[in-house]
Amino acid sequence: MSALSLFNYWAVIGLMMLGYYCVIVRGNMVKKIIGLGIFQTSVFILFISAGKVLGGSTPILREGVSVYSNPLPHVLILTAIVVGVATTAVGLALAVRIQEAFGSINDDDLDQLGQEDEP
Amino acid sequence: MVLLVLLLVVGTAVVLTRDLLKATMLFAIYSLTIAGLFVILDAGDVALTEAAVGAGISTILILATLALVPAREHRQRGHNRPALLIVFITGAALVYAVSDLPEFGSADNPVHQHVGPYFIEQTYPDMGIPNMVAAVLASYRSIDTMGEAIVILTAGIAVFALLSVPPRRRQRAPDAKTRGRDEG
Amino acid sequence: MKDNSILVIVARFLIPLVMLFGLYVQFHGEYSPGGGFQAGVLFAAAWILFVLIYGLETGLRVIPLRVIYSLGCLGVLLYCAVGLMGVILGGRFLDYQPLLASPQAAQQAGIILVEFGVGVTVASVVMMIFLQFARRRAQSQAAGLELDQEQDRS
Numbered sequence: 001m002s003a004l005s006l007f008n009y010w011a012v013i014g015l016m017m018l019g020y021y022c023v024i025v026r027g028n029m030v031k032k033i034i035g036l037g038i039f040q041t042s043v044f045i046l047f048i049s050a051g052k053v054l055g056g057s058t059p060i061l062r063e064g065v066s067v068y069s070n071p072l073p074h075v076l077i078l079t080a081i082v083v084g085v086a087t088t089a090v091g092l093a094l095a096v097r098i099q100e101a102f103g104s105i106n107d108d109d110l111d112q113l114g115q116e117d118e119p
Numbered sequence: 120m121v122l123l124v125l126l127l128v129v130g131t132a133v134v135l136t137r138d139l140l141k142a143t144m145l146f147a148i149y150s151l152t153i154a155g156l157f158v159i160l161d162a163g164d165v166a167l168t169e170a171a172v173g174a175g176i177s178t179i180l181i182l183a184t185l186a187l188v189p190a191r192e193h194r195q196r197g198h199n200r201p202a203l204l205i206v207f208i209t210g211a212a213l214v215y216a217v218s219d220l221p222e223f224g225s226a227d228n229p230v231h232q233h234v235g236p237y238f239i240e241q242t243y244p245d246m247g248i249p250n251m252v253a254a255v256l257a258s259y260r261s262i263d264t265m266g267e268a269i270v271i272l273t274a275g276i277a278v279f280a281l282l283s284v285p286p287r288r289r290q291r292a293p294d295a296k297t298r299g300r301d302e303g
Numbered sequence: 304m305k306d307n308s309i310l311v312i313v314a315r316f317l318i319p320l321v322m323l324f325g326l327y328v329q330f331h332g333e334y335s336p337g338g339g340f341q342a343g344v345l346f347a348a349a350w351i352l353f354v355l356i357y358g359l360e361t362g363l364r365v366i367p368l369r370v371i372y373s374l375g376c377l378g379v380l381l382y383c384a385v386g387l388m389g390v391i392l393g394g395r396f397l398d399y400q401p402l403l404a405s406p407q408a409a410q411q412a413g414i415i416l417v418e419f420g421v422g423v424t425v426a427s428v429v430m431m432i433f434l435q436f437a438r439r440r441a442q443s444q445a446a447g448l449e450l451d452q453e454q455d456r457s
Contacts, residue, residue, distance in 0.1 A: 006218070007123070041169075051162075053225075074164055081173070088181075106192070
């Protein structure tokens, strides 16, 4: 049973590696930003799983509940989600500008243009 | 649990598909499934934020970008073996590191020992409001929230600085040899 | 899209409902899950739905551009002003104790003001980011940059 209790964390590692692969291998910039989003959300699952108490409930005080889950990871992840969307917005604006300036957002086209510059 | 397996399947589909519109829609499904997972893990505030932000705002921004850039990805030639090797090695190292973590959900984990019980017990006598997460966010740790509001304002200013000037003629274009390559 | 009658009827019902729900989440954030960020994003999502159906010019007539710009900065300024109020009245930065007489009421007042500031900033920044993206297509077509469709999508 002790191996199965870590299943959450293994799934998180799987998702994290999927996002990592997407960021380093795929050449399209919008795909990279989507991969970064997958990576970020997998880290959120890690923190929230660490804060859960079995048999507890949502950390809002109410009648009939005596055990609560830890509220501190929830606070950290709230901030992290908003920062994540801020990063995504700036990344997408950069992709739009690159498309307008160079005509493409794929790595191989941009490499081609970079090689043409060198004498 | 079942939701995590579903997330892995949807995540693989997002990475493997080459049509960006399909990837965006699958990403919206992924975000909404994560919001459901957060509800099961007793995180109400976080589930609400992830559903609104991930499945709402992130998706609409990517769709707005796809109206401005071409929506297909170039075909990759062959598999990138060094990258797969790096990903496997990193994953194996992380699995080895995770085996040291305490059991999932047990109430005497070190995480729940120091500050957690203080917040749970002291929120009502100090502030009189039931929502512990809002109390911690706005009063006990309010400088962090101020920093976060400033971060989102900075992101707005950055997008404004990038996109407020109307576009001029394109400076250069990729040549026909690149563009004519087989897309499949 | 305002010729599509199904969309118009559903939107006419949904948009005020979503805005009202956003305000509810903002001010009820102390008793139920909610707070500043969720409320800001909900309010901005309602405005984005309005723009998607009725067009960007109509959306900008409802909430003008200058209002969006200034509300974004005013939210953060409200947050910092609450913090400085704590310093002026004798405590530390972002200390809510000196604001009102009873300690619990002071904390609640501080929390409501601070969350309102965050909500206003998040709503206006999300609206502004969306309208920057939405205006870009018309501007790039006007400048003559054709969109490169590398192949037809089947």
